Amino acid sequence: xxxxxxxxxxxxxxxxxxxxxxxxxxxxxxxxxxxxxxxxxxxxxxxxxxxxxxxxxxxxxxxxxxxxxxxxxxxxxxxxxxxxxxxxxxxxxxxxxxxxxxxxxxxxxxxxxxxxxxxxxxxxxxxxxxxxxxxxxxxxxxxxxxxxxxxxxxxxxxxxxxxxxxxxxxxxxxxxxxxxxxxxxxxxxxxxxxxxxxxxxxxxxxxxxxxxxxxxxxxxxxxxxxxxxxxxxxxxxxxxxxxxxxxxxxxxxxxxxxxxxxxxxxxxxxxxxxxxxxxxxxxxxxxxxxxxxxxxxxxxxxxxxxxxxxxxxxxxxxxxxxxxxxxxxxxxxxxx
Numbered sequence: 231x232x233x234x235x236x237x238x239x240x241x242x243x244x245x246x247x248x249x250x251x252x253x254x255x256x257x258x259x260x261x262x263x264x265x266x267x268x269x270x271x272x273x274x275x276x277x278x279x280x281x282x283x284x285x286x287x288x289x290x291x292x293x294x295x296x297x298x299x300x301x302x303x304x305x306x307x308x309x310x311x312x313x314x315x316x317x318x319x320x321x322x323x324x325x326x327x328x329x330x331x332x333x334x335x336x337x338x339x340x341x342x343x344x345x346x347x348x349x350x351x352x353x354x355x356x357x358x359x360x361x362x363x364x365x366x367x368x369x370x371x372x373x374x375x376x377x378x379x380x381x382x383x384x385x386x387x388x389x390x391x392x393x394x395x396x397x398x399x400x401x402x403x404x405x406x407x408x409x410x411x412x413x414x415x416x417x418x419x420x421x422x423x424x425x426x427x428x429x430x431x432x433x434x435x436x437x438x439x440x441x442x443x444x445x446x447x448x449x450x451x452x453x454x455x456x457x458x459x460x461x462x463x464x465x466x467x468x469x470x471x472x473x474x475x476x477x478x479x480x481x482x483x484x485x486x487x488x489x490x491x492x493x494x495x496x497x498x499x500x501x502x503x504x505x506x507x508x509x510x511x512x513x514x515x516x517x518x519x520x521x522x523x524x525x526x527x528x529x530x531x532x533x534x535x536x537x538x539x540x541x542x543x544x545x546x547x548x549x550x551x552x553x554x555x556x557x558x559x560x561x562x563x564x565x566x
Contacts, residue, residue, distance in 0.1 A: 252298040253316030255282025264288040299339035303346035312354030325383035336387035359408040363389040371532035405481035411491040415552040416466040422559030439512035450521035459499035466546035492531035493547040
């Protein structure tokens with residue numbers, strides 16, 4: 231689906247480059263890799279397939295099954311113009327139960343990747359960070375100047391990587407951009423969201439009309455919001471991919487730029503369920519449950535800096551479009 235009438239279309243530069251995409255068999259990485267290929271780039275996907283899927287690797291790229299911590303170094307000796315780093319452990323609950331897995335899988339891996347980039351003179355890095363680095367914010371929408379106070383190990387590891395990137399940019403002239411965002415939704419062409427352990431609300435809700443669960447739980451209905459449920463920021467995966475392409479072009483030697491990405495508004499958990507009902511035509515039973523500890527009432531990121539400096543404008547900001555695309559992908563994978 232194209233952009234709505236009257237919206238500014240993102241201008242994606244088309245200067246072909248050789249790029250390494252770590253985690254390119256995952257949800258966001260596969261969409262970004264596909265968009266890079268469509269824009270004429272020479273793409274190599276590196277993924278160990280621990281959470282990614284072989285059938286999500288885009289056509290037209292070279293695939294190397296391997297680990298970003300150990301196999302990226304040999305690959306980068308071939309000569310690359312940049313790296314887009316998506317490979318990461320990303321389950322918040324698991325990060326609190328098994329922190330070593332996250333400090334090693336996220337931080338140590340990224341440090342080894344940065345060292346490999348330094349040794350080979352690879353000039354550009356776009357890092358898939360997270361707005362979870364801010365923890366529970368004092369103000370919303372959250373700007374890049376907000377204090378970073380992650381409340382879980384996952385967010386802490388991503389923040390540590392951001393600090394490391396800043397050091398490498400200052401010391402070695404790396405041109406780097408980190409993109410911080412909350413909830414990603416929707417699908418792009420044949421690429422969509424499917425996790426072995428699903429923690430994201432939209433795909434969980436869509437499991438009901440897909441026949442994979444009976445009902446959904448809404449954690450807390452007494453928050454100080456319009457309908458009493460938590461409000462969260464959602465961004466379409468295709469819009470997110472375009473931000474990565476723009477960031478790659480804007481990365482400047484010796485600088486580490488950080489941008490928050492959001493759709494400019496937030497949607498409540500109840501709105502998400504209602505929209506899923508409208509899109510699927512299924513009643514989707516929902517029951518209220520106790521609040522989860524540490525869940526702030528509202529989390530919405532400001533993307534003002536990204537809009538101004540990257541020229542990025544979300545084209546698919548309507549919740550119904552995100553849900554519709556996610557549902558189309560879900561249906562495409564249901565048994566005939």
